[in-house]
Amino acid sequence: MFRSISKQHALITGGSRGIGATIADTLAKNGIRVTILSQNENLLKSRVQELNEKYPINEERKHDYIAYNLTTSNKIEESIREKYWNQFKDVNILVNCAGKTQKNLLMSTASNEINDIISVNLTSPIVLSKLFIKNAIRMKDITHPFILINIASIVAKSDKHNDLIGASIYTTSKAALVRFTESIRKELEYMGKRKSGGVAEQMSQTGIHVLLPGFVADTAIGESVKVGEGYSIPETSREEIAEDVLTIVKEANHV
Template sequence: MASLLKQHALITGGSRGIGFKIAQKLCGQGCKVTLLSRSKSRLIDTTDYLNESFPLVAGKKHGWVSCDLSDPEHLSERLLSQFEDYKSVNILINCAGQTQQRLLVNTNDATIDAIYKVNLISPTILCHFFSRNMLRQHLENANIVNVSSILAQKYLPGTAVYSASKLALNGLTLSLSQEMNRKGNQIVRVNSILPGLIRETDMGESVNMETMQQYGLDQMTTKAETVANEVLKVVMDSRITGELIQVLAV
């Protein structure tokens, strides 16, 4: 596929960090993007930047929706209320995430609940909502990318709940990819990207090099730009599905 013209991606956590990098990569290929995040002011600023830097044809605009993924109870209803804005979405990027920096014994119930809601429950609801619509609308290049973490496979102290949520997200990816295969025809492609620790993120900044070396993670780092490039590759390559793809190095 040469470009993403006339395609539409919804990116959670798209107003900053990895999600913003991904948005820029997709926009650079002509894709329309809708950013979903909690901060309305940041969403407006980011979307304005995308519309100025990556203008769409025929008066179309990149868009945004403000939503708190730690409160997923009414997520589907929120999307349905603006369904005309989202029914063309053929690419879902679940990039929003909540980190953890405490041992489980020191983590309160509210934090545990929020981590699972942001990292697993809301992505599952979004996969359900958009995969159904992709099937009903017969959308081309229908695919879902879940941004997981190398910590779904490696141990780092103080990340037990975070790691478990990302491991479960990988399980969702593998199962949903199989469910979206109908008699050998992959109707919707589903993949997980597993970035190494990224220094530009809150979690990456909080971990010192000595700890990383102690647990064999000092060679398992990457950059947001590298992750965004890998997401773009997966989105554009129709052969890739049901994969857990580590993204390490720079």
């Protein structure tokens, strides 16, 4: 049914640096319009300018950005609808990539820091996923697949080799993100059966994904975490994660 991944639109949270920036670069290089979301507007402007120079599309479909602090997850829906709907309304690929971790044991972690980690890693992806799915379901003509990709972490899996000392909230939030992804896939499968197919069925079959990358050293989170003595968390590069995202998009489009 679908063949080309060009003329599609991806929103990538945490897209101004690290893993998100590499994903944005990879998708843009393959003809996909990208909108990146993070809180540093100056960095966003610089990254978007670079993307438009390296991977131009056309004057009407330029790469863009949304400046938003995901720690204020209670206002995401309102902000998207009131300020950024033009950047969001035709998004058919959502990559929840923004992440935040702590650097201390739980006993030394401030309550506001715990709230910020949960907001960025879990609540924000949930709210953005809700908006994305709700908007997708309203589409009557499916001219391209709708794809949701949540970037979790291998530490979400219970294994003695995956333990991170001083990152208990991060680990918990990523484990919850995995279960959330699995749950919404089932919801969409249920909706697809009730409504005889459509976007819900397509998303339940090819559109809901969670990635569990290993330790990525050259990121802000990678530089801050402390791997426990005697543990050996597998390493993953930013490029490998970006290629996994691209593969998901291609497979959903039957490319």
